[in-house]
Amino acid sequence: MNVAVIGAGYVGLTTGVVLAYLGYHVTCVDIDAAKIKLLKKGVLPIFEPGLEILMHVVQERVSFTTVYKDALPQAEVVFLAVGTPTNPDGSPDLTSLNTALNQVLVQLKGKVTPTILVTKSTVPIGTADHMRQRVQAARLRGQVYVLSNPEFLRQGRAVHDTLYPNHIVVGGEEVAVKHLREIYKPIVDQSFDAPSFAPRPVGLTRVPFIEVDLRSAELAKYASNAFLATKISFINEIANFCDVVGADIAKVVEIIGADPRIGPHFLQAGIGYGGSCFPKDTRALYYIAKTNNYDFKLLPAVIDVNNAQKYRILDKLREALGNLQGKQITVLGLTFKPGTDDLRNAPAIPIISKLVEAGAEVHIHDPVAVEKARSLLPGCVKLYHNILDALLGADAVLLLTEWDEYLRISPETFKQVMNCPIIVDGRGKMNMKSFSEAGFVYLAIGRPLRHSNAFK
Ligand code: UGA
Numbered sequence: 001m002n003v004a005v006i007g008a009g010y011v012g013l014t015t016g017v018v019l020a021y022l023g024y025h026v027t028c029v030d031i032d033a034a035k036i037k038l039l040k041k042g043v044l045p046i047f048e049p050g051l052e053i054l055m056h057v058v059q060e061r062v063s064f065t066t067v068y069k070d071a072l073p074q075a076e077v078v079f080l081a082v083g084t085p086t087n088p089d090g091s092p093d094l095t096s097l098n099t100a101l102n103q104v105l106v107q108l109k110g111k112v113t114p115t116i117l118v119t120k121s122t123v124p125i126g127t128a129d130h131m132r133q134r135v136q137a138a139r140l141r142g143q144v145y146v147l148s149n150p151e152f153l154r155q156g157r158a159v160h161d162t163l164y165p166n167h168i169v170v171g172g173e174e175v176a177v178k179h180l181r182e183i184y185k186p187i188v189d190q191s192f193d194a195p196s197f198a199p200r201p202v203g204l205t206r207v208p209f210i211e212v213d214l215r216s217a218e219l220a221k222y223a224s225n226a227f228l229a230t231k232i233s234f235i236n237e238i239a240n241f242c243d244v245v246g247a248d249i250a251k252v253v254e255i256i257g258a259d260p261r262i263g264p265h266f267l268q269a270g271i272g273y274g275g276s277c278f279p280k281d282t283r284a285l286y287y288i289a290k291t292n293n294y295d296f297k298l299l300p301a302v303i304d305v306n307n308a309q310k311y312r313i314l315d316k317l318r319e320a321l322g323n324l325q326g327k328q329i330t331v332l333g334l335t336f337k338p339g340t341d342d343l344r345n346a347p348a349i350p351i352i353s354k355l356v357e358a359g360a361e362v363h364i365h366d367p368v369a370v371e372k373a374r375s376l377l378p379g380c381v382k383l384y385h386n387i388l389d390a391l392l393g394a395d396a397v398l399l400l401t402e403w404d405e406y407l408r409i410s411p412e413t414f415k416q417v418m419n420c421p422i423i424v425d426g427r428g429k430m431n432m433k434s435f436s437e438a439g440f441v442y443l444a445i446g447r448p449l450r451h452s453n454a455f456k
Contacts, residue, residue, distance in 0.1 A: 002076055004078045006082060007082035028062065033066050042056060050195075054198075073110065073111035080117065094127070101117075117146045122221050125292075128217075152221070163195075169212065222284065236270070236305055249444075249447060272305075274345040313426045321422065327361065341369045348400040421441065425443070
């Protein structure tokens, strides 16, 4: 079977490579010539663990092109996985999707056999209906079905999440859904041989395949991201309140997370969510609701909490150091989360700008994103590839991304190279007890050193 994937970003590329791993012949199309050039050479243009190895494993079955004609019309299924970034007013920018659809329709002109168009991009509710209208208006000879198949993979875990998803969601006409179910059968049944570097989770034998109507599929994606973002903003507010009343967010999370109705996930308080999805999708859902005359009361609060949250960590730093003028602050981590080189909406970028504004001397380390970050940061900051070099002489360390290599450094090692033993943990992930015992001032959101003044 021939499959085309339009858009070779985190979602498209992973989808294409995994489908090739399952045995399909895949052509990935992207308008970015530089990206395609790298992919043709077997080089991954993004950092995504396991994806490059998998791409080499399946190289016989996957090809890359900038030319739609190379992928269509022989493709029976076409996945649309182009970006839908945010316009200044919060609405999703559908330019890439519309351009891709136009190109696909041109290429399908002479085709007589059926084609299934599958939208993986996160798109406003009603987009698939609109696409159907476009297909009808194009008066093609062959039948073209439009399905919605939202993607739930996480960056940094993309290969794992695509091979072992929690669920597969598909909306659209039954006959086409049936076909897509066949394509996903090896994943649904978990009948493929797991790659050695991405082992199957213990006990996983079946992945739920959820068939719904188009609009429910489209909305489910936004609802999922908005709910997770709500969880994060909620726990960040509780953490901020912990600081006020002298409670410990780590204990509070341990307790509420043990309740299966709440669950332990996405309750990590800190500098808030970033990345290319939550900030974009929360704003988009609010916008879409508004254009449908629905006043979504919760979302603006979730967004506002997150916008303010990142700067709270600077109050913590000032709590320990007072004036930041001339102080050497070593920032550990730039990306919006570990396991990715993606700097889109990474809270570290505006935090660092504020540090520079406050007159701090900023030294920065990140395991994968230092080069990518250069153009996004003020020229005066110092960027390091070696962690210890970055730490040398620091008046305080500010952890902004919880990369494993940072969490593994012992308090003794930090102490040997730093000027002052001060750790400000923007992710609440370092071991507070061992740092405190080693004589550090350890500060994190929701983990106050002072006792409560709540009853005063
Ligand atoms: C998110 C969703 O988790 C995926 O299901 C979805 O497919 C994807 O968006 C998308 O729409 O494409 P992703 O953006 O890769 O995935 O990252 P997450 O792991 O969800 O983390 C998002 C942000 O939330 C990060 O900045 C992370 O540090 C932050 N976060 C996460 C917290 O601050 N606290 C938590 O407890 C969890």
